Amino acid sequence: MSIAPDFDSMYAADPDPWEVATSWYERRKIDIALASLRRQRYRFAWDAACGTGELASHLAGRCERVLATDMSAVAVSLSTRRLQPLPQVSVTQSHLPSKPTALEERPDLIVLSEVMYYLPPADRAATYALVDEVAAPEADLLLVNWAPQPEDAYASGLAVFNEANDTLNALGWGRLVTHTDIEFVLGCWSRDLPETIGR
Structure with missing residues (x-):
């Protein structure tokens, strides 16, 4: 069985191991992720695996407040420095599937x-x-998932996407947006499905 990588060691060796701040793949993925959000503004977003904080910094432009969390203490430190100029963003360490202690209200994203x-x-x-x-x-x-299976992951991104869709549908969530290409898969689900389309 696969074992997740030691993220603390990875971030300590390289503060941007996936080149989130510089690669075209990451810039394109963030742009498509933001374009897939159906609302112009959100009240409170929880970015549950913020890494270096790049996506959280972009969410700050669409949200009144953002809580960015990550399991890695090193990533949290990097994100805290990266996001310090954005007072609407707070960063704390938390490990899924635990509920962050800083999550004091229900996020709408x-x-x-x-x-x-x-x-x-x-x-x-x-x-x-x-x-x-x-x-x-x-x-x-x-x-959002890279579509193939990382060598240190438990499943492929596509398999997890399909699993998420089945699980969320069973919980009463409906999928609003699907983006699939050779590199990554993305979906947006909601329990608040629109009654009218194109308004």
Whole structure:
């Protein structure tokens, strides 16, 4: 069975191991993720695996407040420095599927980007249940995965996407947006499905 990487060691050796701040893949993925959000503004977003804080910094332009969390203490330190100029963003350490102590209200946007395939099946199931528990009634969930399977992950991004869709549908969430290409898969789900289209 795959074992998730030692993220602290990775971030200590390289403060941007996936070149999130510089690569075209990452810039394109963030642009598509932001374009997939159906609302112009959100009240409170939870970025549940913020890494170096690049996506959280972009979410700050669409949200009144953002809570960015990561399991890695080194990543949290990097994100805290990266996001310090943005007073609407707070950063804290938290490990999925645990509920962050700083999550004191229900988010209306939850982001799970490039994280779910690093969790074993039981933790993925518990994370979906956590999302369903803490989300505001009108909340949207954005899930982004690299489509193939990282060598240190438990499943491929596509498999996790399909798993998420089945699990969320069973919990009463409907998929609003799907983006699939050769590099990554992205979906946006909500329990608050629009009654009218194109308005």
